[in-house]
Amino acid sequence: MGRGTAAGLKAAIFGILAFVALFSAASPGFSQTPAQTPAGNTPPAQVREMMQLMQAPEVKQWMATQMAAPSAADSASQNQMSVLSGLLQHARRHVSMVSDAAMTLPSQIGNASSLFFGELAATGWSRMIAQFLAIFLLGAIVESIARYAFRRRRRRLVQMAGMHLTPRVVPALIFAAATMLALFSLSWPPLSQSVAILCAVALIVQRFTICLGGVLVDLIGLARAEEERQGVIVPIMPSRAVALFWYRRSAIFVIYFMLGWAAIQSMEPLGFSPSARLFVGYILGIGLLLIAIEAVWSRPQKDEKRGHGISWALTVYFLLLWGLWVTGFNWLLWLGIYVLMLPRVLAVSTIAVKSLQQTEASFLASRRIATVLLDRGVRALIIAFAAIWLGQLLGVGADTMAAGDKMVDKIARGVIGGIVILLAADLLWHVVKAYIDGKLLGMSLDGGATDEEKAKHARFQTLLPIFRNILAVVIAVIAVLMVLSGLGIEIGPLIAGAGVVGVAVGFGAQTIVKDVISGMFYLWDDAFRVGEYIESGSHKGVVEAFSLRSVKLRHHRGPLTTVPFGELGAVKNLNRDWTIDKISLNVTYDTDLVKAKKVIKQIGQTLLENPEFGPHIIETLKMKGVEQFGEFAIEIRLSMMTKPGEQFVIRRNALAMIRNAFRENGIEFAVPTVQVSGDRAAEVDAAAARYAAHARAGGEPAA
Structure with a gap:
């Protein structure tokens, strides 16, 4: 007998026994003894024997054990089947709900039209049309007037602000202000007010998307021009043509998305059901899908060998994302979007920051903290927002698909909180590091700095790096402890x-x-x-x-x-503070000490007047007097007080000047000499006489 047959037979026996036990416990007739049972309802002998066997303690214990502990393989297969069936049922219910909404959509459109147009008719058609035209047109009109008024002053404003962002950002701000003014200055009925707010938000988001995209394209173009001028090309920096292509596709995508978002959100106050709004969203999502596929297939700088393969892979990937969206797996949808888009968004933010640093170097040169906030802060905000948004979606998915799994929710919250904490710690550390490094670089001293300023500078140069290292350790330890606490670990x-x-x-x-x-x-x-x-x-x-x-x-x-x-x-x-340098000189005994003192004093005055040595001399060179009488010389002592570290150069120049001055004034340095005494002259005369006598005698000279 196979394992499946045995398991099925076992389950059948358990089911029959459980049914009988449940029925016997719930039915008062079966709880009576045979003596109390009415004569007409007496069960057969076989039934009475089976009931007696089921009342035995051994049988009850065996049944309870077998029903409470199914086999591991059965439990695993049941869990897998339950998860798969749950996912399948979720997709079926979602698709069925949306398909049912498609059948009722015409009637809902009729009800919403009558409701909205009825409100417009009650308020006044001309007035409401004028108000909606003000929402859509006033911002563009005011922006055009502002552009015309400031066209001649644009270059001056750029030079005054020192930034190239001004010509792009200021018109977008004017557009947003005019649109919001039109929205809040007019009176709206309830339904029209909701629709007007959504339209204004969509218009402002579209305008700022165009603004930021144009700023990024301009920055990339200026950065590329600066790179070509300097002869250094950054590999990650795209060309202006590539940036312009993606800017146009992204602008079209965002404009279409915001129009669809405004339309779907406007359906809620008009009485459309959630399933109908989802159906309309899925239909409009086809347009987003086509825009993305068209951008992939027509992108510039596409490799001919690998380009088509990547294009087909991305097309299939986009279709899969749209399918996940339609079937209701929103958390998988956003996970797939993050996997594809988050690295690209971070890369674009890096390119934008580098372009801004190159084009606005004069503005950011003295603003190290602003540079760090741009570099690290933008990426930290992007990752933190993505983590928080994905956490909310996963929380909804966990409640829906795995209700009661509190540990998973706790771990997910801890991981997302840990990501945010680590990003905040990284941003804080780089801001503090930039501030300290800026202090260290900004404390460069010029030639006119005082001694107190130099001492303060040296002390900061000593203590700030140590404080920076200690602060890094403190931030890292606190961040790790907070992450562990968020994960539920007792710290x-x-x-x-x-x-x-x-x-x-x-x-x-x-x-x-x-x-x-x-x-x-x-x-x-x-x-x-x-x-x-x-x-x-x-x-x-x-x-x-x-x-x-x-x-x-x-x-x-x-x-x-x-x-x-x-x-x-x-x-x-x-x-520290000062140093005294002492010089010892040996002069002969016939030296005029008063004259030597005057010469040395004159040399000290010359050193003090020298622009190279004078600022470092506290007390100039002077003769202290006679130190001692030596065997062959008089030792005189000279001294001077200088700033620390400067005495060596001044000493060398002073010694050279002393040598020249002593020679000019007839002052001799004493050196050790050896004198040999004796009657050398008599011996020479006797030798000369002997030589002369031998010469007269005609003999050889005596040795």
Whole structure:
């Protein structure tokens, strides 16, 4: 016997037994004992035996177990069949509802026409026609007058505003203001007021779509012209012809969509049923489908080899989306739209921001936060809006198709909330980073800066990068905790566990903790700043950068040393306030010290008057006096007070000037000399006499 036959027989037996048990429990006649049963209704012996068997505890327990625990394969197949059948039934009900609405649509149109035209007749045909014409025409007329009035001043306005958006945006704002003025300044009956509001909204949306599309096309054209002028081509930047093609197709799509939206929304106050509105929407959606297919097949820069394949794939994809819409699977429809359109919308926003940055560089150069808001904010708003909208659609789908599945709803809300939180954290971090970087770049000092301004600049250069890194960690931790909380995870135990782990890590990594804490106190005491020359033990150099646990020192010969804060110890800062440089000179004992002092004083005055050295000299070069008497020279001491780091150059030039001045004034530097004493002259005379005597005798000269 096969598995299917056995399962069917088992189910049949369970059904018969359950039916009998239910009937016996519900029927008072079957609850009587045989003695109490009337004589005319006495059941046969076989029935009495079956009833007695069913009353046995073992049989009841076995039946309950078998009915409560069906096989895993049966339960899985039943779940799959229930899901598929539910989806199929949902599609059938939706299509049936819409098809039934098509049969009643003529009668609903007649009722709505009589209702609307009756209101128009009661109010006055001429008045209502004039009011609707004002809604449709007043904005365009006022915009045309404004364009004519400002045509001569357009170039001046562009130069004053410093932006190319003004000629496009201002007319659209004038159009919207005139249309809304016409709407609110006129009195409307109830039905006409609803229709007028929808028409005004549709007109304004269409006008701003044309405005923004034209702005984007202009920005792309200006950006491409700037790229060609500079000789640098950005790969993602399309040409003006491509941008103009998609602008026209998108404008047609939006205009058609808004007209259809206004028509469908106007049907509700006129008494049309929801199914009738859906039917009209599906019919109008065919036009949207044809516009999208035409744009795909006639798009520019289409690859000849792959172009037709992509066009056919997109055509099938659009037809599938329209089919999902007609069958009522709105959440699948929007999911498919997001998969196709969200990357393109983000790419268009990136192109728009880059074009705006290139064309409006003079306007955005000093507005780093505005640039970040354009770059990150637009994308964050697009993704957040898409996530929230899709979440609402999924919530409706979950309530409809999987009622009672609260965990799925909770996870979906947590995921969507997490996306929004991460986008907000990313935007906040980039805004703060742009602000700090702007502060760092904007603190460039000119030659006339005071010492206090330089010290403040160095302190900001030191502390702001560390504050930026700490802020990044804080924002990331808070965002992650908020996302986990939104997903339903208890963050209290996580925080407590993180505290325990932090204590354990602190004990296990005492050196790192020591470095971090030491660095905090060094910065608190303002022991050194970026750009200062320090010495600590065997380490010395210019401070180039900081981290949370170490400092980077650049030696004057080039090597870069990374020193943990815990190893610095006592720090000698050679760039604070002032420094005294002392010079020792050795002159001969016959030197006129008064004259030497005057010469050195004159050299100090010359250094002080020098425009290159004078601003860095606090106390000019002067002679302090005689330091000591040496074996061969008199040692005199000179000193000067300069700004930190400037003493080396001034010292070298001062020594060169001292040498030249001493030579001109007859002052000699003392150097060590060796003198040999003895009766050398007598020995020379005796040798000469011996040589002369031998010469007279005709002999050889004595050695």
